[in-house]
Amino acid sequence: MSKNFNIIITAFVIWISLYTDPTAELFVSGIFVLSLGLMHGANDINLLQEMLRANHQKKWLLIGLYVSLGLIIFTAVYYLRILGLLVFMLFSSYHFGEQHLHRRLKDAPLKSLHFTLYGLVIFTLLFSTHVEEVQYLILHMTGFDISVINLDQWAIAMTGLLIVFWLFSLKFFKREIFEELFYILMFYVVFYNTELYLAFALYFVVWHALPSIQDQILIEGRKIGLKSAIQYVKQSAAYWLVSVIGIFILAKGFDYLGTALLPVLFAALVAITFPHILLISRLISRLNKKS
DSSP states (O other): OOHHHHHHHHHHHHHHHHHHHHHHHHHHHHHHIIIIIIIHHHHHHHHHHHHTOOOGHHHHHHHHHHHHHHHHHHHHHHSSSHHHHHHHHHHHHHHHHHHHHHTTTOOOOTHHHHHHHHHHHHHHHHHHHHHHHHHHHHHHSSSSSSSGGGGHHHHHHHOOOOOOOOHTTHHGGGGGHHHHHHHHHHHHHHHHOOOOOOOHHHIIIIIIHHHHHEEEEEEEOOSSHHHHHHHHHHHHHHHHHHHHHHHHHHHHHOOOOOOOGGGHHHHHHHHHHHHHHHHHHHHHHHHHOOO
């Protein structure tokens, strides 16, 4: 799937947001995240099984180990929320950057720092354009008041530092550095003109989950096409359904507990995300060695 397609989808969503109310944006965000957003992480067990060359009988052992790691991370983050937030931000930033730039920078020095800086730019741009909502969420999720932090300055600093790193690695970008700068500007425009949930959902699904699904299909040794996409959906369907049911249970709990549930949701998010990041990073490294 080309970047041009992603740009068209992004422009279409922005156009839709200009003529709809926040409720409609929330609905679109939910569809995005519950479909392809969850789907791109639902294939982890199959990828792990293939990476370890495990047979079908060992699949349940892998599931048990995967869930156990998630429970350990959940417990640690729930009781160490501020540390969990910092670790989550750094690892998620790396994950976003790796997904977007791993082909372009696979031979670049300090590529891990490139990846992390790119993700931090995405987060700081998102946060600086939705300051009040982000402050509210982080305060109730972790107890940390970020109102003392100037998010605009952080966004400018991270973007400037990223551009400096790109200029030092110009041979890996060449003229395409202008393309990447265009994307950064486009993300800022998108974030500024949409609600927080739609801004995140749009980036997460269109610019992260879809390319990730493509990479996962390639990792499994298949070609990109309708047949491989259908096969991907079939093999991920059971895990995706479990994830959706879990989301609805948490949403129902939020109706009763309100913001008291946010620390639990945050810890669950980190517990789900962290093993996924480790797995995908390992598999992307293998994919780049083959290419």
